[in-house]
Amino acid sequence: MKTLQPRAGVLANHLASLPVFSVLSPRDRELLADQALLRLYDRGEALFERGQPADRLFCVVHGAIRVLRRGPGGREKVIHLLEAPALVAEVPVLMGIDYPASADCAEPCTVLVLPRPALQQAFHRDQDLALKLLGAAMTRMHELTASLAAHGQKSGAVRVASYLLGLAHTQGAEVCLPAPKKDVACYLGMQPESFSRALTSLRKDGLIAVDEQRVHILDRSGLERLLAES
Amino acid sequence: MKTLQPRAGVLANHLASLPVFSVLSPRDRELLADQALLRLYDRGEALFERGQPADRLFCVVHGAIRVLRRGPGGREKVIHLLEAPALVAEVPVLMGIDYPASADCAEPCTVLVLPRPALQQAFHRDQDLALKLLGAAMTRMHELTASLAAHGQKSGAVRVASYLLGLAHTQGAEVCLPAPKKDVACYLGMQPESFSRALTSLRKDGLIAVDEQRVHILDRSGLERLLAES
DNA sequence: CGCGCCGTTGATTCGCTTCAAGTAAGGTGG
DNA sequence: CCACCTTACTTGAAGCGAATCAACGGCGCG
Numbered sequence: 001m002k003t004l005q006p007r008a009g010v011l012a013n014h015l016a017s018l019p020v021f022s023v024l025s026p027r028d029r030e031l032l033a034d035q036a037l038l039r040l041y042d043r044g045e046a047l048f049e050r051g052q053p054a055d056r057l058f059c060v061v062h063g064a065i066r067v068l069r070r071g072p073g074g075r076e077k078v079i080h081l082l083e084a085p086a087l088v089a090e091v092p093v094l095m096g097i098d099y100p101a102s103a104d105c106a107e108p109c110t111v112l113v114l115p116r117p118a119l120q121q122a123f124h125r126d127q128d129l130a131l132k133l134l135g136a137a138m139t140r141m142h143e144l145t146a147s148l149a150a151h152g153q154k155s156g157a158v159r160v161a162s163y164l165l166g167l168a169h170t171q172g173a174e175v176c177l178p179a180p181k182k183d184v185a186c187y188l189g190m191q192p193e194s195f196s197r198a199l200t201s202l203r204k205d206g207l208i209a210v211d212e213q214r215v216h217i218l219d220r221s222g223l224e225r226l227l228a229e230s
Numbered sequence: 231m232k233t234l235q236p237r238a239g240v241l242a243n244h245l246a247s248l249p250v251f252s253v254l255s256p257r258d259r260e261l262l263a264d265q266a267l268l269r270l271y272d273r274g275e276a277l278f279e280r281g282q283p284a285d286r287l288f289c290v291v292h293g294a295i296r297v298l299r300r301g302p303g304g305r306e307k308v309i310h311l312l313e314a315p316a317l318v319a320e321v322p323v324l325m326g327i328d329y330p331a332s333a334d335c336a337e338p339c340t341v342l343v344l345p346r347p348a349l350q351q352a353f354h355r356d357q358d359l360a361l362k363l364l365g366a367a368m369t370r371m372h373e374l375t376a377s378l379a380a381h382g383q384k385s386g387a388v389r390v391a392s393y394l395l396g397l398a399h400t401q402g403a404e405v406c407l408p409a410p411k412k413d414v415a416c417y418l419g420m421q422p423e424s425f426s427r428a429l430t431s432l433r434k435d436g437l438i439a440v441d442e443q444r445v446h447i448l449d450r451s452g453l454e455r456l457l458a459e460s
Numbered sequence: 461c462g463c464g465c466c467g468t469t470g471a472t473t474c475g476c477t478t479c480a481a482g483t484a485a486g487g488t489g490g
Numbered sequence: 491c492c493a494c495c496t497t498a499c500t501t502g503a504a505g506c507g508a509a510t511c512a513a514c515g516g517c518g519c520g
Contacts, residue, residue, distance in 0.1 A: 151307075
């Protein structure tokens with residue numbers, strides 16, 4: 001992990017690239033950016049651990065983050081898989097509680113770190129910011145319920161299809177997985193081997209084509225038909 | 231479903247029984263109660279359906295509620311299992327969005343229904359109420375992440391043990407399931423048969439005793455050992 | 461009484477995990 | 491630059507756990 005000290009304005013520009021902070025005036029953004037740190041993380045490095053006081057908000061400018069819980073026996077369950085640009089841990093920071101889960105980097109990451117006091121000052125300057133963050137938190141909550149509901153569907157291939165369609169909704173027919181396949185697998189609640197087999201199965205049915213981390217959706221309605229058959 | 235018209239004061243008393251509304255002054259509670267409805271629901275009746283505008287907050291005074299999503303093919307996934315006293319749908323009502331899931335009664339229920347405008351007036355009279363509701367929403371979110379993480383643990387019996395310990399944390403060693411077993415099973419992400427077998431297995435190991443809807447925790451540390459072995 | 465729902469138990473099937481092996485790509489040190 | 495290691499991914503084979511199908515007893519209800 002390496003902390004950079006870019007010249008003024010660079011941080012503010014990074015902030016502007018996140019939808020949440022676009023509500024701020026350029027001047028407010030600069031005030032906030034003045035108290036931010038810009039960090040480079042290696043793959044696998046931790047942003048924070050579950051149980052620590054949530055005194056920093058992380059804004060991922062580049063890379064991908066795994067938010068996870070560790071169970072006994074080293075078992076990991078990935079709760080969220082986030083691709084830049086994204087916010088991490090806005091809920092606990094907002095509420096002033098401990099981080100409810102751990103987070104680390106699925107890839108090398110560029111991250112803007114905002115201390116909580118700096119955020120609170122920004123709230124004071126612009127009331128809308130808190131509401132905007134709250135909205136982001138609610139979106140996160142929707143994803144959680146959707147994810148939980150998805151785990152009820154049985155077939156692994158179906159969950160994968162559903163996930164790919166979700167990505168396609170944002171990215172179009174040419175989807176790029178936000179993290180290494182093993183992490184995606186864990187996020188979808190299956191072993192890497194099962195994920196691989198699920199992709200192979202979809203590929204053999206002519207529904208998708210796989211090229212490394214890129215997945216081409218060849219037959220969107222075919223995937224949707226899979227879901228409908230539950 | 232039947233709407234009652236109790237005499238003044240009864241509704242306010244019901245409100246007072248919910249922790250969230252205990253922050254209100256007695257007078258504010260009465261003002262809020264004046265705009266509330268008291269309803270009796272039969273088992274299986276729906277409070278609301280996913281997609282409807284969230285214009286009412288439900289306060290469960292008696293009974294138990296299933297919050298669920300329906301997938302294709304009539305598959306149901308229970309997201310939350312709530313026992314009175316509890317709030318239902320505070321998040322979407324707060325945010326002014328649609329209900330993100332459906333809800334119905336796992337048992338006959340007594341429910342206080344608060345129209346959104348009435349709540350907003352109450353927010354205006356007492357700022358703390360909104361914060362208190364927000365806190366409740368965050369608690370809900372924690373439960374969601376915990377639930378999602380729990381679905382990662384493999385053995386069904388382990389999930390059941392974990393769930394029972396969670397209940398015991400609130401209720402003590404003599405736990406009462408908040409809903410019929412089939413609903414608990416669905417909440418834990420398994421079939422009723424599997425849930426039954428998991429209980430039998432724990433019972434045969436002398437860890438619990440089961441009596442209808444009541445479960446006695448006989449060997450708490452034994453259950454915890456199960457979790458630790460993951 | 462007869463019907464339907466809930467819960468339990470048994471037998472069977474299916475899908476996933478697990479174990480194992482092999483390939484390929486990236487990084488490190490000689 | 492190459493030998494070597496590690497990690498990611500894929501595929502195959504075997505074992506196990508959970509879903510499914512089926513049957514039965516108990517209970518509430520019309």
